[in-house]
Amino acid sequence: MSTEQTIIQFEQVTKRYDDGETVLKSVSFEIERGKFYTLLGPSGCGKTTILRLIAGFLEPSEGEIRFDGKVINRVPANERLVNTVFQDYALFPHLNVFENVAFGLRIKKLKQAAVEAKVLEALRFVNLKGYEKREITELSGGQRQRVAIARAIVNEPEVLLLDEPLSALDLKLRTEMQYELRELQRRLGITFIFVTHDQEEALAMSDEIFVMKEGTIQQSGTPTDIYDEPINRFVADFIGESNIVPGSMAEDYRVQFAGKTFECVDGGLRPNEPVEIVIRPEDLEITTPERGKLQVKVDTQLFRGVHYEIVGYDEAGNEWMVHSTKKVEVGERIGLDFDPEAIHVMRFGETEEEFDKRLLAYEEIGHDQ
Numbered sequence: 214m215s216t217e218q219t220i221i222q223f224e225q226v227t228k229r230y231d232d233g234e235t236v237l238k239s240v241s242f243e244i245e246r247g248k249f250y251t252l253l254g255p256s257g258c259g260k261t262t263i264l265r266l267i268a269g270f271l272e273p274s275e276g277e278i279r280f281d282g283k284v285i286n287r288v289p290a291n292e293r294l295v296n297t298v299f300q301d302y303a304l305f306p307h308l309n310v311f312e313n314v315a316f317g318l319r320i321k322k323l324k325q326a327a328v329e330a331k332v333l334e335a336l337r338f339v340n341l342k343g344y345e346k347r348e349i350t351e352l353s354g355g356q357r358q359r360v361a362i363a364r365a366i367v368n369e370p371e372v373l374l375l376d377e378p379l380s381a382l383d384l385k386l387r388t389e390m391q392y393e394l395r396e397l398q399r400r401l402g403i404t405f406i407f408v409t410h411d412q413e414e415a416l417a418m419s420d421e422i423f424v425m426k427e428g429t430i431q432q433s434g435t436p437t438d439i440y441d442e443p444i445n446r447f448v449a450d451f452i453g454e455s456n457i458v459p460g461s462m463a464e465d466y467r468v469q470f471a472g473k474t475f476e477c478v479d480g481g482l483r484p485n486e487p488v489e490i491v492i493r494p495e496d497l498e499i500t501t502p503e504r505g506k507l508q509v510k511v512d513t514q515l516f517r518g519v520h521y522e523i524v525g526y527d528e529a530g531n532e533w534m535v536h537s538t539k540k541v542e543v544g545e546r547i548g549l550d551f552d553p554e555a556i557h558v559m560r561f562g563e564t565e566e567e568f569d570k571r572l573l574a575y576e577e578i579g580h581d582q
C-alpha cells in the first residue's frame with residue numbers, strides 16, 4: 214500500500230537483459246521518504262540492476278516504477294530527481310575538487326555566484342571545506358569518496374543512490390565512512406538507497422534492509438526484524454552467524470529438536486510440521502552438562518578478542534556455535550542454556566508474505582485469549 218510517505222514504488226518489476234537472462238523476477242517494494250535503505254545480497258543477485266532502474270539507466274521489461282505516484286518507466290535519467298554515487302566514484306581527474314562538484318551545475322548553466330554558493334555548501338556538508346582547489350590525485354580514498362557524494366548532493370536530489378561506495382576503502386576508513394554517511398543522511402533528510410554485500414554494514418547503517426537472492430527480495434524489514442526473525446535459511450545465514458538445526462513443531466509454544474522438546478514463543482504451525490530452528494551463537498549460555506538444556510562436546514575454540522567462538526556437537530550430531538566470554542577445553546562436555554525467546558522457528562519454503570500473514574493471524578488469536 215502506497216502512502217504519502219512513499220517516494221518510489223516498484224510493482225512487479227521484471228528485468229531481462231538482451232541475452233534473455235531474467236535478473237529481476239517480478240519485484241515489488243516501496244521506498245519511503247527520508248529513510249536509509251540498503252539492498253543486501255550476494256554478487257549477481259540484482260542489486261545494481263535495481264539502482265540502474267531507479268536512476269533511469271535501464272528500463273523494466275515488465276511492471277511499473279513510480280516516483281511520487283507517477284509512472285516513470287520511460288522518463289530519461291536527467292529528468293529524475295535522483296543522483297548516483299558510483300563504486301569507483303567516477304571523478305574527473307583533470308578537474309579540481311571545486312570543478313568536480315560544480316560539473317552538473319555548469320551543465321545546467323547556473324550563474325557563477327549560484328554555482329559557488331551551492332558547491333561550497335555541498336563541500337561543507339561532507340567536511341571538505343577548504344579543499345576546493347585540491348586536485349583529485351592529491352586526495353585520500355575517503356576524501357575522494359566525499360567529493361563524489363558532494364557532487365551528487367549538490368544537485369539537491371530527493372533520492373541518493375549509492376552503489377557499494379565504501380568497497381574501495383580499508384576497514385578502518387570504511388567504518389568511519391559508515392558513521393559519516395549515516396549522519397549525512399540524517400542531516401540532509403533525503404532518501405538514501407545503498408547497495409552492499411556486507412551484512413554488518415547493512416545492519417549498522419539502515420532503517421530498512423532488503424535481502425536479495427537471485428533476482429528476488431527474500432525479506433525486507435528493520436535490521437532487528439531481519440536479524441531476530443529471518444524467514445528462511447538463506448536470510449538467517451546471510452545475516453550474522455546462526456545455528457540452524459532441523460526440528461518439528463510439537464504444538465504452539467513447543468518445538469522438538471536434538472531429540473528433545475523445548476518451550477518456544479513461536480506458533481501458528483501444524484503439529485509435527487518439519488521446521489528449521491535458528492539460535493544465534495550469542496544467545497547460548499555455557500553451563501554444566503546437568504544444568505544445560507543441551508549437552509555438547511566441545512570440538513574447537515577460537516579466541517576472537519571480545520569473545521571465544523566455541524563449536525561443539527550434541528548427541529544427535531547437530532553442530533552448535535557459541536559466543537562466550539568463558540573459556541572451555543576442547544573435548545570437554547558442557548551444557549548450553551537458552552531462553553524460549555532465543556529459539557526462532559522457520560517454516561520450510563515460506564515466503565515473506567505468508568510469514569507476515571501467519572504472524573498477524575497468530576498475534577490476533579493471542580489477543581483474543
Ligand SMILES: Nc1ncnc2c1ncn2[C@@H]1O[C@H](COP(=O)(O)OP(=O)(O)OP(=O)(O)O)[C@@H](O)[C@H]1O
Binds near residue numbers: 231257258261262
Ligand atoms: N548489461 C548486462 N547484460 C546482461 N546481463 C547483465 C548485464 N548487467 C548485469 N547483468 C547480469 O545481471 C545479474 C545481476 O547483476 P547486478 O549487477 O544487478 O548484480 P549485483 O547484485 O549488483 O552484483 P554485484 O554485487 O556483483 O555488483 C548478473 O547475473 C549479471 O551478470
